[in-house]
Amino acid sequence: MAKNITARSVDYSKWYTDIVLQSKMADYSPVKGSMVIRPNGYAIWEMIQQNLDKMFKDTGHVNAYFPLLIPESFMKKEAEHVEGFAPECAVVTHGGGQPLEEHLYIRPTSETIIWSMYKKWIMSYRDLPILINQWANVMRWEMRTRLFLRTSEFLWQEGHTAHATAEEAEEETVKMLGVYKQFAEEYMAIPVIPGKKTDSEKFAGAKHTYCIEAMMQDRKALQAGTSHNLGQNFAKAFDVQFQDKDGSRSFVYATSWGVSTRLIGALIMTHSDDDGLVIPPKLAQRPVVIVPIWKSDEEKEQVMAYTNAIYDELKADYSIILDDRDQYKPGFKFAEWELQGIPIRIEIGPKDVEKNNVVLVRRDNKQKQFISREGILDKVKSELTQMQADMLDKAREYREEYSYKIDDYDELKKIIANDGGFIYSHWCGDAACEQKVKDETKATIRCIPFERENEKGKCIVCGNESDGRVIFAKAY
Amino acid sequence: MAKNITARSVDYSKWYTDIVLQSKMADYSPVKGSMVIRPNGYAIWEMIQQNLDKMFKDTGHVNAYFPLLIPESFMKKEAEHVEGFAPECAVVTHGGGQPLEEHLYIRPTSETIIWSMYKKWIMSYRDLPILINQWANVMRWEMRTRLFLRTSEFLWQEGHTAHATAEEAEEETVKMLGVYKQFAEEYMAIPVIPGKKTDSEKFAGAKHTYCIEAMMQDRKALQAGTSHNLGQNFAKAFDVQFQDKDGSRSFVYATSWGVSTRLIGALIMTHSDDDGLVIPPKLAQRPVVIVPIWKSDEEKEQVMAYTNAIYDELKADYSIILDDRDQYKPGFKFAEWELQGIPIRIEIGPKDVEKNNVVLVRRDNKQKQFISREGILDKVKSELTQMQADMLDKAREYREEYSYKIDDYDELKKIIANDGGFIYSHWCGDAACEQKVKDETKATIRCIPFERENEKGKCIVCGNESDGRVIFAKAY
Numbered sequence: 001m002a003k004n005i006t007a008r009s010v011d012y013s014k015w016y017t018d019i020v021l022q023s024k025m026a027d028y029s030p031v032k033g034s035m036v037i038r039p040n041g042y043a044i045w046e047m048i049q050q051n052l053d054k055m056f057k058d059t060g061h062v063n064a065y066f067p068l069l070i071p072e073s074f075m076k077k078e079a080e081h082v083e084g085f086a087p088e089c090a091v092v093t094h095g096g097g098q099p100l101e102e103h104l105y106i107r108p109t110s111e112t113i114i115w116s117m118y119k120k121w122i123m124s125y126r127d128l129p130i131l132i133n134q135w136a137n138v139m140r141w142e143m144r145t146r147l148f149l150r151t152s153e154f155l156w157q158e159g160h161t162a163h164a165t166a167e168e169a170e171e172e173t174v175k176m177l178g179v180y181k182q183f184a185e186e187y188m189a190i191p192v193i194p195g196k197k198t199d200s201e202k203f204a205g206a207k208h209t210y211c212i213e214a215m216m217q218d219r220k221a222l223q224a225g226t227s228h229n230l231g232q233n234f235a236k237a238f239d240v241q242f243q244d245k246d247g248s249r250s251f252v253y254a255t256s257w258g259v260s261t262r263l264i265g266a267l268i269m270t271h272s273d274d275d276g277l278v279i280p281p282k283l284a285q286r287p288v289v290i291v292p293i294w295k296s297d298e299e300k301e302q303v304m305a306y307t308n309a310i311y312d313e314l315k316a317d318y319s320i321i322l323d324d325r326d327q328y329k330p331g332f333k334f335a336e337w338e339l340q341g342i343p344i345r346i347e348i349g350p351k352d353v354e355k356n357n358v359v360l361v362r363r364d365n366k367q368k369q370f371i372s373r374e375g376i377l378d379k380v381k382s383e384l385t386q387m388q389a390d391m392l393d394k395a396r397e398y399r400e401e402y403s404y405k406i407d408d409y410d411e412l413k414k415i416i417a418n419d420g421g422f423i424y425s426h427w428c429g430d431a432a433c434e435q436k437v438k439d440e441t442k443a444t445i446r447c448i449p450f451e452r453e454n455e456k457g458k459c460i461v462c463g464n465e466s467d468g469r470v471i472f473a474k475a476y
Numbered sequence: 477m478a479k480n481i482t483a484r485s486v487d488y489s490k491w492y493t494d495i496v497l498q499s500k501m502a503d504y505s506p507v508k509g510s511m512v513i514r515p516n517g518y519a520i521w522e523m524i525q526q527n528l529d530k531m532f533k534d535t536g537h538v539n540a541y542f543p544l545l546i547p548e549s550f551m552k553k554e555a556e557h558v559e560g561f562a563p564e565c566a567v568v569t570h571g572g573g574q575p576l577e578e579h580l581y582i583r584p585t586s587e588t589i590i591w592s593m594y595k596k597w598i599m600s601y602r603d604l605p606i607l608i609n610q611w612a613n614v615m616r617w618e619m620r621t622r623l624f625l626r627t628s629e630f631l632w633q634e635g636h637t638a639h640a641t642a643e644e645a646e647e648e649t650v651k652m653l654g655v656y657k658q659f660a661e662e663y664m665a666i667p668v669i670p671g672k673k674t675d676s677e678k679f680a681g682a683k684h685t686y687c688i689e690a691m692m693q694d695r696k697a698l699q700a701g702t703s704h705n706l707g708q709n710f711a712k713a714f715d716v717q718f719q720d721k722d723g724s725r726s727f728v729y730a731t732s733w734g735v736s737t738r739l740i741g742a743l744i745m746t747h748s749d750d751d752g753l754v755i756p757p758k759l760a761q762r763p764v765v766i767v768p769i770w771k772s773d774e775e776k777e778q779v780m781a782y783t784n785a786i787y788d789e790l791k792a793d794y795s796i797i798l799d800d801r802d803q804y805k806p807g808f809k810f811a812e813w814e815l816q817g818i819p820i821r822i823e824i825g826p827k828d829v830e831k832n833n834v835v836l837v838r839r840d841n842k843q844k845q846f847i848s849r850e851g852i853l854d855k856v857k858s859e860l861t862q863m864q865a866d867m868l869d870k871a872r873e874y875r876e877e878y879s880y881k882i883d884d885y886d887e888l889k890k891i892i893a894n895d896g897g898f899i900y901s902h903w904c905g906d907a908a909c910e911q912k913v914k915d916e917t918k919a920t921i922r923c924i925p926f927e928r929e930n931e932k933g934k935c936i937v938c939g940n941e942s943d944g945r946v947i948f949a950k951a952y
Contacts, residue, residue, distance in 0.1 A: 036593055064518045065512070067505045071507060091570040094567040104507065117505065136613075139544070155541065323680055
């Protein structure tokens with residue numbers, strides 16, 4: 001176990017914070033509720049951005065940028081929206097040394113400002129669809145910070161699309177949730193369950209909200225992405241109508257969807273161990289570290305010649321760290337790169353040079369392999385691929401181990417109170433039953449899974465009829 | 477001349493706004509002083525980011541993210557800094573429904589918040605240098621908006637580095653100005669003059685400021701990037717000291733450097749013409765548009781088969797627009813893509829199919845070339861390369877045409893009052909002489925060029941001794 005990192009078994013919450021701070025992913029800032037994303041953390045965000053952005057573009061979306069500040073009157077145009085967001089806004093009252101005529105809110109999300117522009121841009125069916133995404137910072141006031149998971153300011157992307165028909169908007173909402181699911185599983189190695197939010201958990205202003213839910217190592221759920229079908233709510237609030245081919249006029253249909261730097265918290269809590277961070281290879285900006293080992297100057301010369309040739313071979317394909325610092329011992333270096341989660345470590349000592357070998361250690365399973373110098377690039381490639389797959393499998397197995405089908409309310413309460421996990425139970429659809437579980441166990445309905453057995457049953461709370469099981473869990 | 481675009485000769489300022497709005501680069505927002513960057517404009521920003529970010533990383537820098545909001549007390553720690561920036565700040569006084577104990581400023585620039593963190597991170601010489609860059613939005617209150625050139629909120633990058641010695645900081649300051657110069661010339665095709673700002677024009681809080689200056693088509697100067705040597709000013713303000721190898725303690729040396737979405741304004745004003753935007757090929761996300769032309773269904777079938785094969789060949793290397801819309805005529809399409817500045821247009825009609833040709837038109841010089849179907853990819857490549865070079869040459873020639881060596885103050889006044897341009901004149905170094913020129917002509921000293929003749933002379937205002945010429949010009 002690494003120095004300065006509390007074990008998960010001792011204090012999970014402290015373990016998480018230790019990992020984030022010790023691996024230099026982020027730091028607390030002097031501004032209440034805000035964090036600093038340090039280079040190690042930001043590098044992962046860059047990889048998330050790069051890969052997600054490509055997926056957005058491949059599905060026909062383009063990027064744009066809308067103002068940070070939103071007039072108070074705009075926020076008030078959609079009743080549910082302002083009720084949901086206004087209480088957590090930061091408010092600008094002065095600018096350029098003068099009090100402002102109208103207060104401006106720092107965007108908690110951009111539906112209102114964006115739909116005020118769509119009103120200018122949408123006249124006819126020819127202007128539709130609009131498929132715009134924005135990468136931006138947003139702010140929702142928080143006093144109790146949890147690095148990456150809950151901060152006042154965070155970074156995210158928010159897609160905002162406009163469509164001529166309800167069907168097209170629904171199709172887009174589902175499609176983008178699919179993009180999130182694919183990204184979470186293929187890149188982040190986080191298995192997720194796609195489903196629909198209950199009315200009490202949906203986005204303020206949406207017709208309905210879809211989400212992907214992941215299980216962390218403390219068996220709590222984390223919502224990793226959401227996609228909202230906004231119906232005509234914002235089009236009506238901002239009077240955005242279009243003329244159709246037949247000359248008729250209708251309100252435009254909307255969707256919005258987003259993921260945030262919270263994903264980095266999910267990544268840490270899904271994969272890391274008591275020695276530090278574990279980065280899935282596809283999100284590692286620098287997936288390999290080489291640590292040469294020597295005791296004498298003579299050994300150094302020999303080892304470094306051999307190492308440099310390997311470094312040159314690998315760096316054509318990967319961004320490699322070559323840790324040839326003189327002032328630190330190998331053990332210290334191993335621990336440091338384990339803490340920072342570098343997927344593959346290659347150790348090269350005088351004996352390896354002699355035998356034309358290297359030692360390769362994967363960060364996820366820590367197994368040592370002696371591999372031949374020949375074909376090292378192919379071996380690194382295949383190990384990275386295998387590690388990516390193994391991490392997803394391991395996380396999926398963990399989730400399945402702590403997933404239960406439960407039909408007895410006392411049993412549900414017992415599981416939530418003890419180990420926690422995902423509890424699949426019947427629910428009648430009544431918000432009162434949902435609220436009762438929340439009040440008594442702190443567990444909420446994470447989602448109504450898209451894929452669920454066609455199985456009638458009785459609500460776990462009231463015994464009324466249910467069309468299928470939903471997922472109850474405590475959540476971040 | 478395109479519809480809806482005022483000619484430069486009629487009203488340069490209106491021409492600029494027409495280009496931005498008509499080519500859908502940006503739009504006015506309902507929030508005073510703020511703009512919306514539309515997808516066509518944002519695509520150029522993405523290309524700027526991508527290429528500059530690579531240059532930053534190649535010079536050893538990493539990215540991070542610091543909070544948007546800065547406590548008022550932090551801004552006040554550096555006397556010149558607060559004097560320069562506080563009057564143009566937006567101020568948050570309420571958060572989460574409560575008045576705040578301390579007002580928070582939306583960052584106008586991030587030196588103060590970043591140096592408050594460097595205080596936590598820097599203990600010894602081993603922690604230096606820190607080479608961090610941030611891509612972010614910033615806000616400086618403005619009431620009179622000029623799209624891209626002057627808006628309250630804008631996007632930029634700000635590098636903030638920390639060093640053990642004054643020499644290293646100066647080296648970094650110069651190096652990053654060099655990166656900006658290279659980027660401006662190689663990617664934006666904008667020739668720039670690197671130099672030093674006079675004291676009255678330097679950054680609030682800097683020891684000295686270096687800049688690159690470009691000439692627009694109305695002969696005004698535009699500052700396209702700045703790099704500041706901050707000396708120990710911010711280290712002293714935030715008490716950031718480090719222990720050196722010999723055990724002694726010293727304050728840390730700092731630099732900061734930035735470019736912003738203003739560059740997009742510079743790009744438009746350097747290259748565009750009365751028909752619309754002209755994008756340098758290296759910054760065009762989609763550098764080629766293909767417009768197939770037909771009159772009958774039979775022709776369409778034939779032309780599209782030929783076109784699709786060419787499209788497939790080119791799209792392996794470039795992101796191509798294939799404009800096969802039925803409802804618009806070719807002339808309309810040509811005008812639209814000219815307006816949007818797509819570097820190369822390929823026209824394909826029935827006669828071209830017959831002759832195994834295509835028509836290629838470059839956006840910058842509008843020359844039509846009949847080129848053979850064979851080797852079309854190589855031809856497109858070489859035309860894009862040539863266009864990039866020609867645009868830089870043309871802009872440089874324009875600048876040289878309107879650059880003057882002037883030793884008589886009345887003549888300086890006359891040129892500024894008439895055509896304008898860059899006026900190289902002697903200056904004694906006295907701020908009073910600088911101010912007099914500004915008051916009487918509105919021209920300022922843009923920079924003391926790094927490369928200037930070793931030539932003694934007499935100050936154009938007071939006649940006192942001068943060590944060399946500086947550049948006077950009106951500026952954006």
